[in-house]
Amino acid sequence: MLWKRGVGIIIGLSLVALATSSCRPSEDQRPSATIIETINRVDARPQPTDDWGLATAGLEIYAGGQVRTGPASYAQLQLLGDVVRLAAETIFTVKESTPYQERPVTWLFLQEGRLWAHLAPDRPHEFIVETSSAVAAVRDTRFSVVVSPDQTTLVSVAEGEVMVTAQGQSMRVVAGQQVSVKPGQPPPSPEPMSEAERQLWMVEGGMPEPTSLPPITTPTPVSQIVPTPAPTEQLTSTPTATLTPTPVPEEVRIPCVSDAAFVADVTVPDGAVFGPEARIDKVWRVQNSGSCPWDDGYAWVFMSGDQMGAPALQAVPATAVGASVDIVVTLYAPPIPGTYTGYWRMRSPSGEALGPTFRVQIVVPAPTEPAPRPLEAEYWLVPDRSSVDASLKECLTLSWHAKNVLEAYLDRVPLQGENGTLTDCPCDNRDDTPDTLAHTLSVVKPDGGTASETIRVSVSGSCPVGPGIDDFVGNWVNIDPDASGMTRLIIEKVDDELVTFHGYGSCVPADCDWGVIRVPFALPALVGVYSFDYKKTQIAVSLSGDQLLAEVFDDYTEADGRSDRTSKYILQKSR
Helix, strand or coil, X not given: CCCHHHHHHHHHHCXXXXXXXXXXXXXXXXXXXXXXXXXXXXXXXXXXXXXXEECCCCCEECCCCEEEECCCCEEEEEECCEEEEECCCCEEEEEXXXXXXXXXXXXXXXXXXXXXXXXXXXXXXXXXXXXXXXXEEEECCEEEEEECCCCCEEEXXXXXXXXXXXXXXXXXXXXXXXXXXXXXXXXXXCEECCHHHHHHHHHHHCCCCCCCCCCCCCCCCHHHCCCCCCCCXXXXXXXXXXXXXXXXXXXXXXXXXXXXXXXXXXXXXXXXECCCCCEEEEEEXXXXXXXXXXXXXXXXXXXXXXXXXCCCEXXXXXXXXXXXXXXXXXXXXXXXXXXXXXXXXXXXXXCCEEEEEEEEEEEECCCCCCCCCCCCCEEEEEECCCEXXXXXXXXXXXXXXXECCCEEEECCXXXXXXXXXXXXXXXXXXXXXXXXXXXXXXXXXXXXXXXXXXEEEXXXXXXXXXXXXXXXXXXXXXXXXXXXXXXXXXXXXXXXXXXXXXXXXXXXCXXXXXXXXXXXXXXXXXXXXXXXXXXXXXXXXXXXXXXXXXXEEEXXXXXXXXXXXXXEEEEEECC
């Protein structure tokens, strides 16, 4: 969750947790914040388990819920009667908002971006903003918190005062001041609010133009402030001035958070096998990942699933913050075969479920039966011919059979089923004509042993050398733009043995479309015939380098009266 990085800071501060009433209502039933205004794209997760969705006015946010604003976006929320405004590209989490205490408390975690808080001075409200590098605790004030990309936290105060805490030290920031806290460092002395920050307050934060700023004094860290001791009695009669003790700053109280994290399954991994009614001592190793120590009242509780004879609740030994503890639960395997799963979780003294849900899963096997006698493996590899002639483009077909085997491979490729075939053509996907075609069938027998069978078939002749079908495919254009007759020929591949011709001839005002005919792929030339009402046109094409040579023979009908003719063209592939 987003607030876990900030928890480490709170632990280092040794802050006292805020007290909560034992009869407080369920946080799942009470909203912690309400969105009252959005501009442009604003998303929200009303509860921690929800997916991100579009946020609108009136949407209620519960403890652990989140809100984020997109670029050029804005949102305004109400928390216990006070208002928080979010700048663009901001993400924050509502960790806690408790109106039912004597002094209401709101606790936010700012992951990135900027928020402005406007707290009413006439209403008590403990307000805490936590980032990855600092904690700002305020009362009855107006302030802003910014988290930059390097996780530096900037706190600026418009009215009232803010106590900024980091690395075990606290610093008071008053109206007109700001403090910038870098990750892993204590807060430095406050500085006057920068002009850029003042302008943002006036434009975005709603702060009126201040007439003057208070003088800046070097504050003393809160951890070092002590009351001035009372003056000792004087023995002379000279009157002495009465000294007023320096007041001790009021303690900033930030509530601790209870949480738990999984470390390891010490015993009984998921799927462990146990006999019927066997005793099982399941041990989980769990870390106290929150900021509250585990003492009296923390318990390991059965949630759901199969309880397997275990107690419903088991006390947890005292565990310091950050420490781990081994939790042992004794279960008993059910008498009936099956898979059984029980779900457990840590519970706080107030009844709150902590951390993830843990589980224990066992298997009670069915009674074993005598293993059947292993079947004898059957496998063979048979060629359809004893030799292959590459010059005739012959191909080899292998039939394979593999039965009663654990695994089967043909040339190291896993096989599926009991029977199949493989075709191998010596002129396909090879640079040179091979002398032999060799293939191996390998199997793993039921007893775990291995066996193999290899077939070798000799290859005679050489693979034909010449252009392939893909070399003819393309849009071929006559290199003479003023030529009569054929102007363009489009050749497309149908399969490895067939192409199509789509020819065009010179006509006015546009070329004539001769249509599409199917042509067998046969070297040295591809020959196709167009049939028109008044003639037949035979086109024979061959490759010469990167050019296409086309010889066109027009055979006119007697009714047409024209003499037959032969034309030759050179065409270039269009890029």
